[in-house]
Amino acid sequence: MSTAPISHMNHTTLHRSKHLITTTVLCTLGCLLMLGVASPQQAPTVPAKVATPAATAISGPQVFTVDDVHSMALFRVQHFGAGQFWGRFNDIEGNFTFEPGKAEGMKFDITIKVDSIDTANDDLNKHLRSPDFFSAKDFPSMTFKSTSAKKADDMVYDVTGDLTLHGVTKSVVARVEYCGMADMGRGLKAGFEAQLVIKRSDFGIKYGTDKGAIGDSVKIIVGLEGGVAKK
């Protein structure tokens, strides 16, 4: 009398358990699959889609103060006619004015401290700071002040400005890519990546150029992130 119901009950419980486990596994796989598809690593080309100009609506141009922790300036130059040598400047400050989608009113006023040069080698840093190259004690900072900007593409701008380096000021054009704008609870932030190529001999930094030991042409890449203080 007692074995049949127990057997029937066990069979039902077992069937439900199997169904539950199968459902759980399928759900988990489904979730993992969805996460995998939506992962940023799978779609690195459109980071700005997170916050497109349309996504963050602001009224009029905003002034952003450069966040020195999340901003950096890199430079690249050919060494001994062979490899491309990279270095960076760690201290970058200033501000930029921007309204998404508009070149009018776009302004950059950026200052980089030459003393913050970093090539991951102390002796090379010293040599680069000396008058052989940047003469950091005579010219402690380099600056870029924009004079005009025009839209080159949907997210790209050509910004003309005065670059002061090694005591010499010259007009240069930087290609500036708008990376995005968002407010994630710590005030409105905007980001840009600027690229330009200069001839260092134009700025009086000629050491090693005569025989091409160090390239004259220097590529500069500046990653900027700035924020508006939260009201």
Added chain:
Amino acid sequence: MELDIIIRAVLTPTLAVLVVMLLLHWISNKMHSWTLAKHGRRHVALYFSLNLWMPILVVIPPIAAHFHLQPGLEWPWTTAYGQLPVSLLIGACGAMITTYFTKQSWQLTGVIAVAVCSTVVLAPPGIGGVPQHLIVALVATLSSCGIAQSATQTRATSFAALMVIAACASVMCMLSGFAKLSVVVAALSAGSATFAVAAMFFPSVHLGRAGATTFACSLTACMFVGAGYDESGFPWWIWTMLALSPALMGVSALRAVSSRPGVRLFAIVATPAAFAACAVATVVLTSGAVFKQSNQSTPSESYGTDRQP
């Protein structure tokens, strides 16, 4: 530093100076006999004497090296390195004027004036104040008197001592991270080496008081600039030691050191050379300028002359 730069910036102007010196030596001898025979006067020949032109010959190699590495005269001056050739030229021209002073008191006044004038135009970053200029002028004066004391007694020996001192100073500049200044000081050393060789063959080749003043002012000016741009944080007294080391040539040349001329000649070279070498050794040992590993977490490969352009 490429060998090519050493040849073009250091050896070429030094050889040019040697040719000019030999030419002056020949003209001086010819003019001397010609003026005596024709007019019975000697002062025309003096205008072509090596004693008068030695200050210019001393500064030609470093100035040529400077302009080779940084073509064109910088104006307005923005760096003390740009001011350096002007300082060297003021020192040389001032020293040429002092050759006309016959009284000892006037000679000393001339040396002080030249030291002050040649260093006052320099304003290295951070150390361009009046007290520093006074100290630098004092060091240049002491060095000048020391070299002059030795140069009036010896010819090739004085040049040899100056060659070693300048070589040590050049190494110091290289260690501080200022390669261009290192080449300029190396040219000063190479010039002294050339004069030392020439002095062994031609008796009229000697540094003289004016040459001594020029060399002292040139070395002091280079060390002053080097201290200003020092990126390695070497103590200021190390730079002063190097600038002051020629003063020991004068101390070694005193009769009180030894009555034997051979010992004095050895002391004139060895004492300042050892003093200058001590300065460089102190820097190397205390700062680890040569042996240390990079403090960075990433590549710690050494950055030596084989990697520099």
